Amino acid sequence: MQIGNRFTSILLSIVILSLLLSCSPEEEKADLILVNGNIITVDDQLPEAQAIAVKEDKILAVGNNEEIKKFAGDNTQTINLAGKLVIPGFIESHAHFIGLGKSLINLDLKSANNWDEIIAMVSLAAQNTSPGEWIVGRGWHQEKLDPPPFPNVEGYPLHNVLSQVSPFNPVMLSHASGHAVFANKRAMNLAGIDTSTKDPAGGRIVRDSLKNAIGVFEEEAEMLIYNEYKKHIDKKSEAELKNDKLAAIKLAVQECLENGITTVHDAGAYFNEVNLFKELADNNELGVRLYVMLGENYSSLVSNGKNYLLNGYGGNFLTVRAIKKYVDGALGSRGAWMLQPYNDLPGHSGLNVTTLEELENTANYAKENGFQLCIHAIGDRGNREALNIYERVLGESSAEYRWRIEHAQHLASVDVTRFSKLGIIAAMQGVHCTSDAVFVVKRLGEERAKRGAYVWRKLIESGALICNGTDAPVESVNTIKNYYSTVTRELNDGTAFYPEQKMTRMEALKSYTINGAYAAFEENIKGSITPGKLADFVVLSQNILTVPDEEILNTKIEKTIIGGKVVYTK
Numbered sequence: 099m100q101i102g103n104r105f106t107s108i109l110l111s112i113v114i115l116s117l118l119l120s121c122s123p124e125e126e127k128a129d130l131i132l133v134n135g136n137i138i139t140v141d142d143q144l145p146e147a148q149a150i151a152v153k154e155d156k157i158l159a160v161g162n163n164e165e166i167k168k169f170a171g172d173n174t175q176t177i178n179l180a181g182k183l184v185i186p187g188f189i190e191s192h193a194h195f196i197g198l199g200k201s202l203i204n205l206d207l208k209s210a211n212n213w214d215e216i217i218a219m220v221s222l223a224a225q226n227t228s229p230g231e232w233i234v235g236r237g238w239h240q241e242k243l244d245p246p247p248f249p250n251v252e253g254y255p256l257h258n259v260l261s262q263v264s265p266f267n268p269v270m271l272s273h274a275s276g277h278a279v280f281a282n283k284r285a286m287n288l289a290g291i292d293t294s295t296k297d298p299a300g301g302r303i304v305r306d307s308l309k310n311a312i313g314v315f316e317e318e319a320e321m322l323i324y325n326e327y328k329k330h331i332d333k334k335s336e337a338e339l340k341n342d343k344l345a346a347i348k349l350a351v352q353e354c355l356e357n358g359i360t361t362v363h364d365a366g367a368y369f370n371e372v373n374l375f376k377e378l379a380d381n382n383e384l385g386v387r388l389y390v391m392l393g394e395n396y397s398s399l400v401s402n403g404k405n406y407l408l409n410g411y412g413g414n415f416l417t418v419r420a421i422k423k424y425v426d427g428a429l430g431s432r433g434a435w436m437l438q439p440y441n442d443l444p445g446h447s448g449l450n451v452t453t454l455e456e457l458e459n460t461a462n463y464a465k466e467n468g469f470q471l472c473i474h475a476i477g478d479r480g481n482r483e484a485l486n487i488y489e490r491v492l493g494e495s496s497a498e499y500r501w502r503i504e505h506a507q508h509l510a511s512v513d514v515t516r517f518s519k520l521g522i523i524a525a526m527q528g529v530h531c532t533s534d535a536v537f538v539v540k541r542l543g544e545e546r547a548k549r550g551a552y553v554w555r556k557l558i559e560s561g562a563l564i565c566n567g568t569d570a571p572v573e574s575v576n577t578i579k580n581y582y583s584t585v586t587r588e589l590n591d592g593t594a595f596y597p598e599q600k601m602t603r604m605e606a607l608k609s610y611t612i613n614g615a616y617a618a619f620e621e622n623i624k625g626s627i628t629p630g631k632l633a634d635f636v637v638l639s640q641n642i643l644t645v646p647d648e649e650i651l652n653t654k655i656e657k658t659i660i661g662g663k664v665v666y667t668k
């Protein structure tokens with residue numbers, strides 16, 4: 099009997115156990131598990147782990163191999179990470195999404211070493227383009243041309259040779275900063291530019307000593323050329339235009355996935371572009387998650403902005419709840435609005451490109467209608483004016499609004515601590531620091547550069563939050579290159595730009611993940627590998643937190659996973 103009893107009790111235990119196992123609800127089984135990884139979660143509750151379980155588009159559990167293997171069922175896909183690094187998907191906090199796609203279609207001038215190479219690229223394009231069609235490119239920078247252009251005006255090349263190789267095609271080449279264009283004679287003729295054309299407010303037509311336009315149109319003056327280009331584009335049919343944009347979006351998505359980016363903050367989209375994103379999200383075709391800042395002007399925002407508010411649309415692929423404005427231009431084109439004149443252009447302190455009145459009106463509109471405001475500010479004057487507006491409009495509770503300053507590049511010492519005091523987010527770009535470094539001291543002088551240029555450490559130590567990005571297509575959207583710039587501030591020639599201001603590896607990782615999520619009110623669903631959050635990760639070939647500095651650039655993106663789906667494999 100005793101044996102029988104024991105037998106019965108063992109049998110009973112087995113029955114209960116198997117009942118328990120089979121009763122474990124079906125949702126406890128994962129769709130995907132990743133095991134044998136070196137997982138950096140960016141979550142203080144469990145900073146490191148070996149394995150992750152994913153159910154549908156969310157993270158089910160994080161832990162060691164044994165804990166996670168329990169979630170494997172008959173239909174679970176398993177990925178063996180073989181010791182590779184897994185981090186949360188990169189959040190690109192400032193890029194121009196459709197612009198990135200277009201840059202992959204148009205002439206990419208970033209790789210041209212000098213003006214002759216640019217002329218050769220345009221010449222080739224002109225031979226392959228029908229007369230009248232525009233040739234468009236982006237990415238030249240006079241300071242990076244080697245040898246420097248000769249003849250030149252203020253370092254800029256002149257249009258003559260470029261115009262000779264493209265007599266029948268208007269040419270518009272955007273500056274790397276996006277804050278100036280270079281036009282050939284054909285484009286200037288279309289725009290009716292001559293010695294008597296006046297500089298528009300907030301812009302400048304660069305001229306030689308005889309008052310002839312040399313081809314460069316800075317800041318608002320860009321519009322003189324751009325409007326002609328737009329007239330040409332406007333002749334295209336709706337369907338042609340839509341197809342152009344869809345093609346650009348497709349390329350932008352692919353470029354992001356190849357770089358381990360799972361969310362992009364689009365720094366300025368028009369209503370019709372949001373419509374397109376929405377259409378794609380409806381069909382599960384967006385491909386990468388977007389957090390959109392509306393780039394419309396004040397009056398269109400007032401009449402239509404609220405209709406475009408979207409939160410977590412299409413399975414958390416599309417959120418629209420921010421507005422993008424510009425207070426000034428860029429440093430390279432001397433458009434950044436400075437408190438004191440430029441060192442290399444005495445008497446000139448940069449440009450205010452949107453009136454402070456319009457900015458303040460927009461701020462009030464944003465506050466009343468549930469929009470976050472993101473103001474582009476590069477110069478110390480631009481930053482101060484933006485902070486002043488935020489402080490005036492938001493008052494005591496400013497931190498709740500999480501408003502942002504895009505770039506926050508050059509700061510007066512007294513303004514550095516205002517970011518944390520007011521709870522204003524500094525949306526900065528690591529790679530801007532290293533790629534602008536060659537002309538920062540020239541423009542600002544040693545003292546101003548040392549004190550206030552890209553002062554990441556000062557901002558972090560004062561308690562401010564920095565989110566990171568590349569401003570693509572101004573820079574390449576390359577995450578590894580940007581991470582490297584952020585943690586080394588090292589230039590191509592091996593020197594470092596005020597390295598005392600660099601971020602630690604972990605600070606840089608946070609700036610590129612959880613801080614980006616916070617800067618979009620999305621820290622509850624993104625930015626760390628935490629149960630319940632969206633299953634967005636990236637698998638890297640090596641540990642970017644521990645490899646020597648010079649090894650970082652050799653890191654490869656192995657896999658990008660969005661919502662539990664592997665969307666890119668090397």
Ligand SMILES: [Zn+2]
Nearest residue numbers: 192194365569
């Ligand atoms: Zn930008």
